[in-house]
Amino acid sequence: MRYHNITKDDMLNGDGLRVVLWVSGCSHCCKGCHNPITWDPNGGLAFDGEAKEEIFAELAKDYISGITLSGGDPLYFGNRSDVLRFVRELKGKFPEKTVWLYTGFVWETISGLEIMDYIDVLVDGEFQEGQKNTQLYWRGSANQRVINVPASRAEGKLVLHCR
Numbered sequence: 001m002r003y004h005n006i007t008k009d010d011m012l013n014g015d016g017l018r019v020v021l022w023v024s025g026c027s028h029c030c031k032g033c034h035n036p037i038t039w040d041p042n043g044g045l046a047f048d049g050e051a052k053e054e055i056f057a058e059l060a061k062d063y064i065s066g067i068t069l070s071g072g073d074p075l076y077f078g079n080r081s082d083v084l085r086f087v088r089e090l091k092g093k094f095p096e097k098t099v100w101l102y103t104g105f106v107w108e109t110i111s112g113l114e115i116m117d118y119i120d121v122l123v124d125g126e127f128q129e130g131q132k133n134t135q136l137y138w139r140g141s142a143n144q145r146v147i148n149v150p151a152s153r154a155e156g157k158l159v160l161h162c163r
């Protein structure tokens, strides 16, 4: 997997203060995408041990609530196995920190992925320019949903994350 950036003390992509990993690779091609530079899976930098340690150092800080995986799409097919390995290791080291994941795929098609065992909140769906709304928390268009993953899996129906 490759990535474009690791941003710190982010307040816009999930609850609290977060570290955000912006991965490379996305096949959704949403019209009006804010980050088309991340579509190329070969763009950016290799997600190596150094990048991982940079993230773990952030998560070790008490005031950091967790990590958000964005991009690009962390669930781009070429990213899935690396993302699974990464979130598994991360949750092993920092079980108290939350993991948010943004994807262009919808919940109904990805809810069974093993990756979801390690995700607390999923923001799903492609960005749809016609439904763009800048007043929404954590999402760009009204079709996207902010999903409480553990509750949705436990109850067998969609449970939204409340602010």
Ligand code: SF4
Pocket: 026, 027, 028, 029, 030, 033, 034, 035, 036, 038, 071, 072, 073, 103, 104, 125, 126, 127
């Ligand atoms: S899923 Fe996200 S990164 Fe991918 S094209 Fe759509 S808005 Fe852009």
